[in-house]
Amino acid sequence: MLSTLALGVDIGGTSTKLSLVDRSGVILQRAVFPTQSNGQTDYPTTLVEAMQKLLQYAPYPLEGIGVGAPGCDPVSGYISYAVNLPFSTPFPIRDFLSQKLCAHTVLVKDSTAAALGEKMWGGARQMENFVLVALGTGLGSAFYINGKIVEGGHGLASELGHTIAVPDGRKCSCGRHGCLETYVSATGLRRTCQALMGQEIIPSALRELPQSALTAKTISLAAKEGDPLAQMALEDLSRRLGNALAAIVLQTDPEGIFLSGGLSNAGPMLAERVAHHMNAQLLPAFRGKVKVEVSRLGADTAGTLGAAAQVYLGAPVT
Amino acid sequence: MLSTLALGVDIGGTSTKLSLVDRSGVILQRAVFPTQSNGQTDYPTTLVEAMQKLLQYAPYPLEGIGVGAPGCDPVSGYISYAVNLPFSTPFPIRDFLSQKLCAHTVLVKDSTAAALGEKMWGGARQMENFVLVALGTGLGSAFYINGKIVEGGHGLASELGHTIAVPDGRKCSCGRHGCLETYVSATGLRRTCQALMGQEIIPSALRELPQSALTAKTISLAAKEGDPLAQMALEDLSRRLGNALAAIVLQTDPEGIFLSGGLSNAGPMLAERVAHHMNAQLLPAFRGKVKVEVSRLGADTAGTLGAAAQVYLGAPVT
The missing domain is CATH 3.30.420.40 (ATPase, nucleotide binding domain)
Structure with missing residues (x-):
């Protein structure tokens, strides 16, 4: 060659x-x-x-x-x-x-x-059906089904981030309310922390930070160090993403789900927690069959x- | 030939x-x-x-x-x-x-x-991407993407009926709670009517029927005749199905959605109401692009x- x-x-x-x-x-x-x-x-x-x-x-x-x-x-x-x-x-x-x-x-x-990239050199090399979720500023996604990227009948497919997760929920940059990416993304994680600071009375190192320093990175670090509010925020994100992925799995039954983007490395347990919540929402026949893992291609x-x-x-x- | x-x-x-x-x-x-x-x-x-x-x-x-x-x-x-x-x-x-x-x-x-059948002789003849929703005793579904039926990586695809619509919602025959088909199906419609009879005080011809006569057929007929409780139940079903379909449209952008099964003919407006609720949950770029229609193949x-x-x-x- x-x-x-x-x-x-x-x-x-x-x-x-x-x-x-x-x-x-x-x-x-x-x-x-x-x-x-x-x-x-x-x-x-x-x-x-x-x-x-x-x-x-x-x-x-x-x-x-x-x-x-x-x-x-x-x-x-x-x-x-x-x-x-x-x-x-x-x-x-x-x-x-x-x-x-x-x-x-x-x-x-x-x-x-x-x-x-995941198909050619990453964890999806042997797969004909998988989902990619990109956890960045927003929530990106791509579906690969029957050996092809799903582009849709009008070229508009893969807007997982703008499916409604919470009716009348958080205001989204798209102008609507409650889109999944307002909860599941770097921005969403930050908003969840802000909401939890108002809601909860548990102490947290995050409360000492200036607003500008409250980022996905500082929250992830705090969670790794055991900060309960940061962990609560990441758990909220994992649960909501797991629920959304469960619906996708029940519909299209992929072989694997790959998390990419900067936030995908947030805590070693993120993929595990997402998989846990996803499996809890699946019919028994589906449980444990779909791998959820962090992309190994590097953010x-x-x-x-x-x-x-x-x-x-x-x-x-x- | x-x-x-x-x-x-x-x-x-x-x-x-x-x-x-x-x-x-x-x-x-x-x-x-x-x-x-x-x-x-x-x-x-x-x-x-x-x-x-x-x-x-x-x-x-x-x-x-x-x-x-x-x-x-x-x-x-x-x-x-x-x-x-x-x-x-x-x-x-x-x-x-x-x-x-x-x-x-x-x-x-x-x-x-x-x-x-829809692909070969029905409304999907020209389509490479569509969704079929079968409204029967349960809620069946099939996804046709990139010119092929989606079977999934483990042959389990198309369980739209068992996606969780309401966390901790109605008990489902699968053993879990809140599955979409406990709300969106002939059985679901009946359960919604029963719940509304307890919840609401509006008069309804359905209240006069013996329990055994409360079926998707009698409820659909009552709705057509203007019965407000029956109409409320069908509206609830349309809204929940529209919301579920909106998520699917945002993810896979099909050309059309076909409703089949006995209940698909419930009131001439069912497909229209489902489309209305679906479009209300879509990003503007998607709105009005995806046809929702009743299968013409005959129940x-x-x-x-x-x-x-x-x-x-x-x-x-x-």
């Missing part, structure tokens, strides 16, 4: 990450730059320069470029609805990069990219690996 | 229905007998006799036999877990019928059969048509 490379690009609200990845999933070179830098007026040009710089180190021919981004349309190749990205109007990023770098380019939703690199996987999965093996 | 026939068999708890169906979905002959008749000791023999009698009228060659049944295992060909069927031990019905009638035989879950014949469809869908067109 001829050795080739894929350039995986992960465009996030905070940073843009790039990796040169070979077919076995080894990252040969990496780069990262802030997506929103002060005074930056031309993000596309900055992106192309970063890509060109990285490609100077490519030891093998480039098979293609994979770009993962939130709110993109893989069919048209446009990034249109990403409120956190520096494109004020819909931007035809696929064709733009394809021309600038003279390389086959594919565009893919960020959560879909994470699922494809920092899963995005670029997934974007690169799309290049290899879409291209025939040569 | 050579004209052939499929024999569709629909084994239900009350009756067993049979239809000789041609490739265009026309039923040439039908038969029906009670599944549980007094003094009946050998159901398989009775079934074979009914099939042989029907086949005497076959004007074209038989392409195959399709059998739809609850609680069956399409892979092994056994009916094992159907509490309402007259098999005290797991019965290898596929091989039994295949040998007795010298014909290719396929076994399929009843709700899967209904979905395949009496959908089961046999679906079982027959499995024969044609599995076999190459000759």
Whole structure:
């Protein structure tokens, strides 16, 4: 097999990450730059320069470029609805990069990219049916059923984060109330802590922190150190996610569920707690059959690996 | 194209229905007998006799036999877990019928059969992604995604009826509490009416009926005639089903949702009310995109048509 490379690009609200990845999933070179830098007026040009710089180190021919981004349309190749990205109007990023770098380019939703990375190099390699849950600022998801990503009849699938978990519950950034991601995400975890501080009288180290320091990271750390309020918040998140996953398991019976995103490492027990609550809501025949595990691709690199996987999965093996 | 026939068999708890169906979905002959008749000791023999009698009228060659049944295992060909069927031990019905009638035989879950009928001859003919909801004694379902029935990683998919709709809610026959089918099914509708009779003080014709006459049929009829308690019960069912479907739409974005089963015709407005509640729980981008409609295959014949469809869908067109 001829050795080739894929350039995986992960465009996030905070940073843009790039990796040169070979077919076995080894990252040969990496780069990262802030997506929103002060005074930056031309993000596309900055992106192309970063890509060109990285490609100077490519030891093998480039098979293609994979770009993962939130709110993109893989069919048209446009990034249109990403409120956190520096494109004020819909931007035809696929064709733009394809021309600038003279390389086959594919565009893919960020959560879909994470699922494809899991399929190609992670825990889902042997699976034809699995679910990926990305615990980030929001709650992303991707469904892989019968050997294919579920895109839906209108290209809108995988909005698990916006299923209603609590009727008339927390206000969501989508304008509605009670969406699952207002409880199950880094932001949701923070809101749960704030609510518990008002609700409960137990002491907690989190009460001493300034509001700005109350993050998923500090809450996870506090939970690991035994802080009861932080543990209560993580238990709430695990229970709600477990309940939501139970419904999905009863409907589509996947082989595995993978948790990715920064929050997925919150406490060594998160995946176990989620599985516990999920199994408690399943018919006996389903219990214990569906693996719930944290993605092993790494929170920092899963995005670029997934974007690169799309290049290899879409291209025939040569 | 050579004209052939499929024999569709629909084994239900009350009756067993049979239809000789041609490739265009026309039923040439039908038969029906009670599944549980007094003094009946050998159901398989009775079934074979009914099939042989029907086949005497076959004007074209038989392409195959399709059998739809609850609680069956399409892979092994056994009916094992159907509490309402007259098999005290797991019965290898596929091989039994295949040998007795010298014909290719396929076994399929009843709700899967209904979905395949919808795909072959119903409203889903042009769809690659749809959901079928069977409103009967229980709540059956089938998911058709990316052009295939979702069977799941362990063959357990499509238990929509046993997703938890109300934590610590109504006791379900599965032993747990709050399953969707305890609210959304013919049995669920009856239980809702009973609960509302205790809860509300509005007059209702249903209060005059003996308990045994309180059925999905009498409740639907009362609702059509304007009975406020019956309408309240159907509204409750529509809202709960709409909410459950909204979650499915956000996750898998189907093109259509089909309601089948006896209760699907309860009031001309049921599909509309379900769609209304579903759309109210969707992100704006999804609203109005997913058709919700009553199956046009007919409650009496959908089961046999679906079982027959499995024969044609599995076999190459000759």
